[in-house]
Amino acid sequence: MLPLRDVQLRFFAAITRGGPVDAGLRAVVREHGTLDAAARIEIYADMYRARLVDVLREDFPRVCALLGDEAFSTVAGRYLACHPSSHPSVRHLGHRFAGHLATERLPQPFLADLAHLEWARVEVFDAPDPEPLRLADLAAIAPTDWPALTLRPIAACRVVSSAWPVHEIWAAAGDGDAGGTWPAAPTTVRVWREGWSVSHAAMGAVEGEAFGILRRGVPFAEVCAAAEAGREPDAAAREVGALLVRWLEDGLLARLPER
Amino acid sequence: MAIAVPYLGHGVGLRPPHFPRLWDGTAAVDWFEALAENFMIAGGRPLAALDRARAHAPVALHGVSLSIASTDPLDGAYLGRLRALAARVEPAWLSDHLCWSGVAGHYAHDLLPLPFTEEALRHVVGRVVAVQERLGRQILLENVSSYLTFEHSTLAEWEFLGTVAEQADCGILLDVNNVHVSAVNHGFAAERYLAGLPADRVAQIHLAGHTDMGAYLFDTHDGPVIDPVWDLYRVALRRFGRVSTLIEWDDHIPELDVVCAEADRARAIETELLSAVHAASA
Numbered sequence: 020m021l022p023l024r025d026v027q028l029r030f031f032a033a034i035t036r037g038g039p040v041d042a043g044l045r046a047v048v049r050e051h052g053t054l055d056a057a058a059r060i061e062i063y064a065d066m067y068r069a070r071l072v073d074v075l076r077e078d079f080p081r082v083c084a085l086l087g088d089e090a091f092s093t094v095a096g097r098y099l100a101c102h103p104s105s106h107p108s109v110r111h112l113g114h115r116f117a118g119h120l121a122t123e124r125l126p127q128p129f130l131a132d133l134a135h136l137e138w139a140r141v142e143v144f145d146a147p148d149p150e151p152l153r154l155a156d157l158a159a160i161a162p163t164d165w166p167a168l169t170l171r172p173i174a175a176c177r178v179v180s181s182a183w184p185v186h187e188i189w190a191a192a193g194d195g196d197a198g199g200t201w202p203a204a205p206t207t208v209r210v211w212r213e214g215w216s217v218s219h220a221a222m223g224a225v226e227g228e229a230f231g232i233l234r235r236g237v238p239f240a241e242v243c244a245a246a247e248a249g250r251e252p253d254a255a256a257r258e259v260g261a262l263l264v265r266w267l268e269d270g271l272l273a274r275l276p277e278r
Numbered sequence: 279m280a281i282a283v284p285y286l287g288h289g290v291g292l293r294p295p296h297f298p299r300l301w302d303g304t305a306a307v308d309w310f311e312a313l314a315e316n317f318m319i320a321g322g323r324p325l326a327a328l329d330r331a332r333a334h335a336p337v338a339l340h341g342v343s344l345s346i347a348s349t350d351p352l353d354g355a356y357l358g359r360l361r362a363l364a365a366r367v368e369p370a371w372l373s374d375h376l377c378w379s380g381v382a383g384h385y386a387h388d389l390l391p392l393p394f395t396e397e398a399l400r401h402v403v404g405r406v407v408a409v410q411e412r413l414g415r416q417i418l419l420e421n422v423s424s425y426l427t428f429e430h431s432t433l434a435e436w437e438f439l440g441t442v443a444e445q446a447d448c449g450i451l452l453d454v455n456n457v458h459v460s461a462v463n464h465g466f467a468a469e470r471y472l473a474g475l476p477a478d479r480v481a482q483i484h485l486a487g488h489t490d491m492g493a494y495l496f497d498t499h500d501g502p503v504i505d506p507v508w509d510l511y512r513v514a515l516r517r518f519g520r521v522s523t524l525i526e527w528d529d530h531i532p533e534l535d536v537v538c539a540e541a542d543r544a545r546a547i548e549t550e551l552l553s554a555v556h557a558a559s560a
Contacts, residue, residue: 020430023398024349027381027390034386047393049427051465053493059426062494067386074387103384107343107356108315112387148321175321215323 021047034064035103071099071112078113079137081192082120082130094123110145113138129201132181133188139177139210140217146175149212151270157263166240170233173273175212178230179219181205186221207231213270220269226262280478281416281449283371286336286522288541288548292328293527296534300330305534307335307541309370311524314341317367318359328367336370338482338524339363340451344374344409346419347392347402348381357412364413370522371481373418373451376402376439393428394438399445406446418481419443420451421471423459423488423497435460436474449481452521454514455507459488459495468510472517480518485511485544486526500529503540511544515551523548 021029021043029044040057048056072095076083083091098119104112117134125131151173160168179185184204207227210219222230225246232242247255266272287308290296299305310331317328331337343356364372377389392398410416421439433441443450452475461468485508487501503511503525515521525540 020395021393023347023392023395023401024381026393026428027349027378030390031381031384031386034388034390035384047429049429049464051427051463054425056426058493062425062496063386063388063390066388070387104380104387105383105385107345107353107379107385108318109385109387110315110319145319145322145324148326212322215326 030060030063033060034067036100037064068096068099071104071109072096074109074112075116078141079116079134081137081189082134084192084195085127085130085133085188086125094120094125097123113141127199127201129181129183129185129188132179132183132185133192135181136179136185136189136208136210136219139179139208140219143175143177143210143212143217146212149173149175149214149270150274151213152267152272152274154264154267156275157267166238168239169236170239170242170275171236171273172230172234172271173211176271177210178227178234179208179210181208184221186219189219209271211269211271218269225258226265229259229262230266281418281443281481283418283449283481283522284336285520286338286370288545289335289338289522289524290534290537290541291340291524291526291528292331292337293531294324294327295531296537297323297327299534300327300334303334305331305334307534307538309336309338309522309524311338311340311526312367312369314339314360314363314372314374315343318363332367337367338522339367339369339372340420341372341374342389343379343385343387344417345379345385346374346376346405346409347398348378349401350381350383352405352408352412354412357409361413364415371418371449372413372415373420373449373482375422376419376442377422389422391422391424391426391428394431394433394435395428396432399433399438399441402442403445406442406448410446410448416448418449418451420453420484421456421460422453423456423463423495425463425494425496427464434466434471434474436471440474440476440479443479444476448479450475450479451482451484452480452514452518453484453486454510455484455486455488455503455526456497458507458510459497462495469513472510472514477518480514480521483511483514483518483521483523484526485523485540486528498529499526501527503543508543508547512547512551515548516555520548520552 029041033040045056075095102115120131120134184206186208207222208219232245243259246259289309292310292312375389457468457471485503486499489496489498523544527537
């Protein structure tokens with residue numbers, strides 16, 4: 020008689036790793052009707068793979084659209100073999116999928132970055148509800164407090180950097196355009212949620228740098244100083260002001276803590 | 279001792295395609311069952327929908343990842359999240375499955391079968407007691423559909439489940455569809471299963487559809503309840519009396535009204551059956 024622990028280890032290996040079923044396990048599975056022990060274990064192996072590939076397909080629909088269903092299923096199977104789920108909630112299954120794609124030989128070089136963008140959208144979807152900073156909140160801040168003021172992005176915000184126009188590829192894949200080649204173009208995309216709606220937008224070089232500095236949690240004066248480097252001060256100040264308004268309108272900045 | 283839970287009537291699973299009916303206030307249901315793991319999140323639309331559902335009707339939480347029969351240590355972080363969710367929702371009760379879902383730190387995200395042995399019995403009873411202490415409440419355990427059984431089982435599944443419920447002082451969520459599926463797959467009489475359960479432990483019933491794969495039945499929750507399962511539901515009501523009943527529909531999910539029509543059918547069967555029983559005993 021196999022102890023419970025042994026049964027579970029052998030059973031889990033049989034359904035997740037594939038290949039011939041362990042003889043010790045086969046010996047303790049009752050055969051009934053037309054199904055022998057191996058066929059009964061195979062039902063669970065098929066379910067395991069189908070269910071989890073489906074989860075990945077739902078989380079990475081555009082990667083799936085560009086790869087094609089069959090190739091996606093193959094790649095997802097290899098991912099599951101390399102990275103079996105280690106979290107009780109299946110919601111976290113795909114957290115290493117983009118990194119795994121970077122190790123695969125894929126027909127399109129941007130698929131790993133596209134997966135990063137799709138996963139960022141998954142994370143933002145159920146991140147803490149934003150309490151965005153509004154223009155009126157800033158108007159109440161005394162001018163003398165501005166140099167030390169620290170603005171932070173909302174928790175429901177991610178930034179994805181790519182060597183490809185990954186936001187355009189995302190849009191094209193969503194429109195059913197599975198076209199194969201895109202010119203390389205370094206791109207930084209911010210992903211965020213307003214209410215329940217997930218959005219993303221590419222950032223220009225100045226915005227990307229300024230938002231990157233802001234995300235480090237430094238005083239806003241340092242964001243301004245970085246923007247001024249090597250530039251005409253008035254123009255830099257206007258640009259930072261415009262960025263600040265855009266971030267406020269998009270609900271990207273978190274409400275300031277009560278003082 | 280019995281399990282003490284309120285009677286809620288005939289409910290439906292809380293599923294994303296039906297969220298708009300929560301916002302427009304047209305989701306007329308007795309109660310909802312919410313899949314606990316789907317709401318162990320920080321924010322967003324699903325959690326808002328759950329709050330809305332809870333404001334509208336009673337909610338029970340139904341987990342799929344407790345992995346009560348696993349030989350891994352209990353996952354304290356998971357139990358902490360479950361307890362926090364229960365504090366937020368104040369569910370009518372909390373349930374999970376008599377199964378294991380993972381081992382050695384990895385999860386299959388499936389409801390896996392176990393041998394019904396004395397060793398497994400001691401193991402599961404101890405885990406249920408520990409979980410109930412950690413959560414500060416009783417839980418219900420549900421029988422799962424299975425596609426294999428073990429040669430070294432010394433107890434029938436219903437004996438195992440009933441004994442766990444008695445010894446650990448927990449309730450039973452009786453999935454009538456799962457009884458039917460497992461009965462066909464393993465060649466036992468479904469009525470025997472129902473007869474073997476301690477009646478005062480059955481606190482909830484699940485009804486769902488399944489798929490006939492030819493060589494076996496597969497628990498797919500992707501269609502209406504079939505007639506043999508409705509018949510078995512009648513047997514369950516005669517044996518257990520009035521029990522809160524829920525329609526599960528998880529794949530190819532139709533309009534809410536279609537799912538509610540199944541709940542209405544369950545209600546009608548209960549009313550008809552229990553009226554007849556009452557008239558006969560008057």
